[in-house]
Amino acid sequence: xxxxxxxxxxxxxxxxxxxxxxxxxxxxxxxxxxxxxxxxxxxxxxxxxxxxxxxxxxxxxxxxxxxxxxxxxxx
Numbered sequence: 001x002x003x004x005x006x007x008x009x010x011x012x013x014x015x016x017x018x019x020x021x022x023x024x025x026x027x028x029x030x031x032x033x034x035x036x037x038x039x040x041x042x043x044x045x046x047x048x049x050x051x052x053x054x055x056x057x058x059x060x061x062x063x064x065x066x067x068x069x070x071x072x073x074x075x
Contacts, residue, residue, distance in 0.1 A: 007030075009017070021029045050056060 017026050017029070
């Protein structure tokens with residue numbers, strides 16, 4: 001089942017989409033671009049697996065703390 005969605009685009013972008021993708025094909029084109037970002041459950045699983053890596057998480061935390069400290073000192 002499909003749902004209708006109204007979006008706003010710059011006029012030039014719309015005209016280029018229309019000329020390159022073709023009439024009646026823009027919706028499918030946009031859906032194909034967006035779908036991997038909103039329906040990618042494998043990516044979520046991969047992030048969960050990465051979070052289990054304690055050494056990696058420790059390094060990430062130390063890096064974040066260092067960046068936050070640098071930003072604080074600049075003020």
